Amino acid sequence: MSGETRRKGRFGPFHRRSEHNPAENERIVSSGVIWGRPPGNFFAGLIPCVKAWDGPLPDGFVGIEFFTDIEPDPWSVPKAPEWSQGRPGVIVLEKNELVAIPVVVTMRRDAE
């Protein structure tokens, strides 16, 4: 099913910027998921979560825009939603190390 005919997810739009990781756009579009690891290892309570920016991909930014059926963590900072291990719908690929959420990519802008 193409991106145009799939229904959007219930939550979004969100976006991820990939200036620092140009290969990420293709990985997300081809897999339909976004991955997340623990944000660092400087304290023992860290758990993995997927991170994104809220809202559409701004003009001029490289990245992807997406929707998802998975509700962001209710405690997230509004402009930077997260999906943490243990929340409903968050896929645990490797406990305490790697999680993912399914997404519908609605826009992609690659580096020129």
Next chain:
Amino acid sequence: MRAAQPDELCENAFPVMTARMSETELEKWFPVPFQDITDPWAVLEPTRGALVKLNSGEYVVLYWGGDSQELTVRIPAKVDASEFLASFFREVPVPRSRVSWRRPGTHLPRNVAAKDIAISSRRNGRASVRSGKPIQRRPRKS
């Protein structure tokens, strides 16, 4: 405050506020070593993170984003957020105008400076607000 060892906090921490600040201000206000995090699956942007223990005893997790120039402050779930903010602002002179978000239902303490205050080094110099009108001194009563 002091830098805390990784095993001093073994539970997740949740956002309580965000504030805009430069890297210079970050290093001045939080004189602790930071971990640089660049993995795009771990952070949204190149980020500096640290676990800190305040003098009041609370643990606080700091993330500062290099692109957004914004600090996210996170605390364990069992900590009262408003009481934490009172302790935090007693130690860290972040002006109120820099706070860009705080957890709904929390309150900033009244003693937080409204804006950046620059004190003149000249004797009898006037204090001034960096991004506003100069503070006017009241004339002395004769």
